Amino acid sequence: MHRVLSALVLSVPLALGLAPRPAAATHGRAATYAPFVGTWTHHGFTLEVTAAGTAYAVYRTYAWCSAQQHAGCDRAIGNQIYAGGLWAAYLKTPAGSSVTGTIGASADTSLDGTSVRLERAPHDLLHLTWGASGHRMRETLCGPRVPPSMHPCGA
Secondary structure, eight states, X not given: OHHHHHHHHHHHHHHTTOOOOOHHHXXXXXXXXXXXOEEEEEXXXXXXXXXXXXEEEEEXXXXXXXXXXXXXXXXXXXXEEEOOEEEEEEEOOOBTTEEXXXXXXXXXXXXXXXXXXXXXXXXXXXXEEEEXXXXXXXXXXEOTTOOGGGXXXXX
């Protein structure tokens, strides 16, 4: 499962038509984003934050693809569900325990240009707020070191 997820997260920029940032632009930035770098999860939602300051989201939309809807929808192939929600955001310079950014591309084009905010919380949690004004979504995501006794992120 982890290999499939990693391949999917790595393919998001290509699927959304995004070019990777040049290495020279990212070399000095790695330490800047260190508190946010890694894989953050919640049931049906994964956020991958890179040292270059890019965040890639893959999540269930809970809307199935149909003859009328081909993008921004979930698909089932055999016993596997493929999440249809995808977006990539470019992050600004962090301020304390939070960082903001802008969604540069998404499977749901209404999200393009909208803001994201990541805020570190104790116990390896990350609060994510994203989407358009009036339709903001908020998720609490778990890092790999969340204590099992307080794991709020589901299966």
